[in-house]
Amino acid sequence: MAVVFEKPHSLCDVSMHYCPGCTHGIVHRLICEVIDEMGIEGDTIGICPVGCSVMAYDYFNCDMIEAPHGRAPAVATGVKRALPDKYVFTYQGDGDLAAIGTCETVHSATRGENIVIIFINNTIYGMTGGQMAPTTLPGQVTQTTPFGRDTSVAGFPIRVCEMLSTLDGVALAQRVSVDSVPNIKTAKKAIRKAFENQKEKRGFSIVEVLSTCPTNWGLDPIEALERLRKDMIPYFPLGVYKDITAKEDK
Amino acid sequence: MNHEILLAGFGGQGILFAGKVLAYCGLIDNRELSWLPSYGPEMRGGTANCSVCISDEPIGCPQVIDPDLLMVMNGPSYDKFIGNVKPGGKAFIDSTLVEQKCERSDIECFYVPASQLAIDNGLEGSANIILIGKMIKESGIFEEQTVRKALEKIIPPKRAHLIEPNMKAVKIGMDF
Amino acid sequence: MERNLMKGNEALAEAAIRAGCKCFFGYPITPQTELSAYMAKRMAKAGGVFLQAESEVAAINMVLGAASAGVRAMTSSSSPGISLKSEGISYIAASDLPCVIINVQRGGPGLGGIQPSQADYLQATKGLGHGDFQVLVYAPSSVQEMINLLTKAFDMADEFRMPAMILADGLLGQMMEPVEFPEAKTHQIPKPWATNGTGMKRKHNIINSLYLTPEELEKTVLDRYKRYEVLENEHTEAETYLTEDAEILVAAYGATARVAKSAVIKAREAGVKAGLIRPITLWPFPKKEIVKASENAKHILVTEMNMGQMVDDVKLAVECRVPVSFFGRTGGMVPKPSEILDKILELGGAE
Numbered sequence: 119m120a121v122v123f124e125k126p127h128s129l130c131d132v133s134m135h136y137c138p139g140c141t142h143g144i145v146h147r148l149i150c151e152v153i154d155e156m157g158i159e160g161d162t163i164g165i166c167p168v169g170c171s172v173m174a175y176d177y178f179n180c181d182m183i184e185a186p187h188g189r190a191p192a193v194a195t196g197v198k199r200a201l202p203d204k205y206v207f208t209y210q211g212d213g214d215l216a217a218i219g220t221c222e223t224v225h226s227a228t229r230g231e232n233i234v235i236i237f238i239n240n241t242i243y244g245m246t247g248g249q250m251a252p253t254t255l256p257g258q259v260t261q262t263t264p265f266g267r268d269t270s271v272a273g274f275p276i277r278v279c280e281m282l283s284t285l286d287g288v289a290l291a292q293r294v295s296v297d298s299v300p301n302i303k304t305a306k307k308a309i310r311k312a313f314e315n316q317k318e319k320r321g322f323s324i325v326e327v328l329s330t331c332p333t334n335w336g337l338d339p340i341e342a343l344e345r346l347r348k349d350m351i352p353y354f355p356l357g358v359y360k361d362i363t364a365k366e367d368k
Numbered sequence: 369m370n371h372e373i374l375l376a377g378f379g380g381q382g383i384l385f386a387g388k389v390l391a392y393c394g395l396i397d398n399r400e401l402s403w404l405p406s407y408g409p410e411m412r413g414g415t416a417n418c419s420v421c422i423s424d425e426p427i428g429c430p431q432v433i434d435p436d437l438l439m440v441m442n443g444p445s446y447d448k449f450i451g452n453v454k455p456g457g458k459a460f461i462d463s464t465l466v467e468q469k470c471e472r473s474d475i476e477c478f479y480v481p482a483s484q485l486a487i488d489n490g491l492e493g494s495a496n497i498i499l500i501g502k503m504i505k506e507s508g509i510f511e512e513q514t515v516r517k518a519l520e521k522i523i524p525p526k527r528a529h530l531i532e533p534n535m536k537a538v539k540i541g542m543d544f
Numbered sequence: 545m546e547r548n549l550m551k552g553n554e555a556l557a558e559a560a561i562r563a564g565c566k567c568f569f570g571y572p573i574t575p576q577t578e579l580s581a582y583m584a585k586r587m588a589k590a591g592g593v594f595l596q597a598e599s600e601v602a603a604i605n606m607v608l609g610a611a612s613a614g615v616r617a618m619t620s621s622s623s624p625g626i627s628l629k630s631e632g633i634s635y636i637a638a639s640d641l642p643c644v645i646i647n648v649q650r651g652g653p654g655l656g657g658i659q660p661s662q663a664d665y666l667q668a669t670k671g672l673g674h675g676d677f678q679v680l681v682y683a684p685s686s687v688q689e690m691i692n693l694l695t696k697a698f699d700m701a702d703e704f705r706m707p708a709m710i711l712a713d714g715l716l717g718q719m720m721e722p723v724e725f726p727e728a729k730t731h732q733i734p735k736p737w738a739t740n741g742t743g744m745k746r747k748h749n750i751i752n753s754l755y756l757t758p759e760e761l762e763k764t765v766l767d768r769y770k771r772y773e774v775l776e777n778e779h780t781e782a783e784t785y786l787t788e789d790a791e792i793l794v795a796a797y798g799a800t801a802r803v804a805k806s807a808v809i810k811a812r813e814a815g816v817k818a819g820l821i822r823p824i825t826l827w828p829f830p831k832k833e834i835v836k837a838s839e840n841a842k843h844i845l846v847t848e849m850n851m852g853q854m855v856d857d858v859k860l861a862v863e864c865r866v867p868v869s870f871f872g873r874t875g876g877m878v879p880k881p882s883e884i885l886d887k888i889l890e891l892g893g894a895e
Contacts, residue, residue, distance in 0.1 A: 196609020
């Protein structure tokens with residue numbers, strides 16, 4: 119019987135701990151497809167810090183490091199500087215990347231650290247049970263904004279790609295979504311481009327993936343995807359915020 | 369012979385450099401030695417001081433509290449340290465900048481108008497080395513040639529032209 | 545071998561390069577800054593990496609990354625910066641990664657001052673981060689010893705897969721002394737656990753400190769404590785000076801031990817049988833060395849640049865068999881030999 123659809127080799131054959139309807143699984147798969155297609159599994163080191171992705175070291179077949187909360191870009195810097203010819207990526211959530219790890223994120227970006235960051239934006243702290251994240255939308259109800267995020271108290275969400283795109287060290291800053299087949303295809307292209315950038319030593323690449331968290335949003339998977347489209351995309355528009363190869367193409 | 373030397377003045381007068389010259393002299397003479405600077409805000413123009421120990425035994429405490437050789441290049445340092453000089457010790461004082469005169473009879477004071485001598489000889493900024501010249505002469509701690517070797521070690525090759533002016537300053541101090 | 549004059553901070557940097565340190569990550573803080581500056585100048589030429597990190601936190605996590613990659617990595621700081629690094633140090637210890645951390649201590653707490661201090665003794669030996677773990681702590685007392693212990697710290701860190709700290713202070717960091725660099729005797733061992741790419745030739749390596757099953761986490765801690773036991777039994781170090789007949793035993797480490805030694809010499813001249821024990825490893829603590837050195841002691845005087853942080857360790861080592869007193873200065877004050885001498889003479893019953 120002909121095999122028409124396979125699990126990527128770089129994705130471990132284990133059951134994941136992610137909740138039903140969570141889009142982490144899709145993003146993991148996209149990364150692994152890219153790693154397989156580029157033939158770089160043996161040369162890749164992945165770094166997952168604290169958050170829902172904390173146990174992702176069991177899901178990727180390449181060498182993996184579990185970093186302290188928010189510190190993945192610093193750990194990645196250490197690995198990449200020690201092993202400049204290897205591929206290094208981090209996989210971080212919004213609380214990790216844009217709250218406790220903002221400093222590491224911004225500085226690895228401005229140094230043009232030749233790494234890939236996959237940034238999962240689901241507007242909430244998932245692992246700890248649904249608290250306000252730096253990307254939580256105005257009015258969004260979470261455990262720590264029980265009456266909805268009041269921007270006069272809790273401030274405004276951070277648009278990470280827009281912010282990082284102002285830095286000279288950034289090669290690629292792109293926001294994608296995994297809510298539909300066309301968007302998933304775009305997301306994979308973006309991830310591929312990020313790894314290609316690393317191969318060509320172009321500098322820092324970040325792919326922000328708008329994701330769902332049905333459990334902590336209190337929605338079923340379908341409703342969650344609808345919320346992503348209806349509420350998140352308008353606030354966090356999809357698109358390429360910086361791509362230094364775009365200039366080269368012209 | 370063991371020496372505990374304290375050098376003190378304003379930041380920018382070359383106090384630490386003068387201490388370094390003595391430390392390298394010790395190195396060249398194969399003595400045990402330590403060099404300890406005051407550090408921190410001092411280097412931005414406040415007071416600076418530097419402890420140098422030269423000995424035939426391993427150095428214990430590198431911080432010189434009661435020196436047997438004191439070099440001072442400003443009034444506040446003179447006031448602070450002159451009373452600490454060990455009986456029988458020697459003090460080398462830049463009398464251009466220090467107006468005070470010592471009344472202690474148990475130490476020997478040498479008043480050298482080092483800053484003025486430096487200006488008169490076109491050696492601005494070398495008052496510290498003039499005082500070092502006087503110190504080695506009066507204490508016998510190092511030979512003139514040792515100072516030259518020390519300067520050759522401290523001053524990087526691209527600034528080698530600075531060695532002769534420094535030696536000239538040493539000589540002025542020795543001859544004063 | 546040629547004798548050279550070097551500042552303690554610079555000697556540590558040069559020794560690290562000679563010990564095969566490939567990555568240094570630092571952040572400016574007085575009084576250790578010369579170390580970073582030296583690394584900035586030399587590391588690239590030596591084929592290594594120098595990077596000024598955006599924070600102390602980032603620096604220690606860069607060390608975590610480089611150590612995971614299997615290379616020798618180091619960071620340095622001074623007291624307030626070490627507090628910031630404690631998160632990363634805990635993770636490094638929990639991930640069984642080797643690295644070297646330098647603390648050129650200054651007065652605390654808080655921003656404190658910038659003058660020499662030993663007030664991070666308890667932090668270094670008992671609580672350098674959350675959780676059950678230890679780091680190797682070496683306390684040099686001369687610039688030459690900084691060189692020797694740094695090389696050793698890298699070797700021991702690799703062998704026991706744990707962080708090692710050089711606990712220095714501003715006085716040692718800033719002073720210059722003649723030094724010699726012995727021919728590199730450093731011993732690098734293979735690191736099959738490193739996350740440096742599987743090359744598709746082995747199962748993936750995982751560097752991790754997360755164990756959600758308590759039984760599993762307990763086991764990793766117990767395994768680590770077995771290694772600690774070996775260190776406590778076999779790798780303690782101390783120097784003794786005139787301890788055979790010492791009735792007053794002074795216990796001091798680091799820069800304070802130099803001052804104490806001067807005081808001991810003067811006490812002997814004054815007819816008091818004083819001796820000095822200088823712990824070189826602060827963890828593991830040289831208990832048996834202290835017991836031996838205190839065989840004839842009527843009194844032990846601990847002296848430090850803090851409020852007496854080593855006193856309990858000494859009391860426990862001698863099981864309170866010998867009375868233990870303390871004299872110290874803190875906040876950046878360096879004790880004078882005469883102050884320690886007075887205390888020795890007082891304890892020795894001299895007039």
